[in-house]
Amino acid sequence: MANENQNQQQIKIEIPKEELQGRYANMAMIAHGPNDFFIDMILRGPNMPQARVQSRIIMAPQHAKELMLALQDNIRRYEQNFGEIKIVRPAGNPGNIMDFPLPKGQA
Numbered sequence: 001m002a003n004e005n006q007n008q009q010q011i012k013i014e015i016p017k018e019e020l021q022g023r024y025a026n027m028a029m030i031a032h033g034p035n036d037f038f039i040d041m042i043l044r045g046p047n048m049p050q051a052r053v054q055s056r057i058i059m060a061p062q063h064a065k066e067l068m069l070a071l072q073d074n075i076r077r078y079e080q081n082f083g084e085i086k087i088v089r090p091a092g093n094p095g096n097i098m099d100f101p102l103p104k105g106q107a
Contacts, residue, residue, distance in 0.1 A: 023054040037064035 025041035032038065037059050044051040059067070079085060 025054050027051060032061070032064075035060070037061060039064075 023041065023043075025043055027042040027044045029040045029042065030037065039057040039059075040053045041055045041057070042051045043054050075085065
């Protein structure tokens with residue numbers, strides 16, 4: 001068992017050059033079926049009627065819960081260092097869409 005845990009901690013993660021920059025998303029949609037969770041990371045432009053999926057992640061329910069716990073831990077540590085993250089939800093948000101408000105333009 002100890003050897004198994006040691007092997008898991010020594011995973012080498014490689015990021016291809018084309019993925020190093022990452023993809024920006026300001027909206028996410030989450031759906032699930034009996035065996036999988038689907039997370040679509042979306043880029044929504046100001047005053048645009050369409051939005052584009054930048055990346056789709058599909059994971060097992062156990063992995064989705066592990067991701068949630070890891071995000072909760074990271075958010076807790078972030079807020080300890082930088083203060084509370086304020087959430088502004090638009091009216092009518094059905095709950096499975098994370099629609100991050102866009103900043104207002106300035107003239």
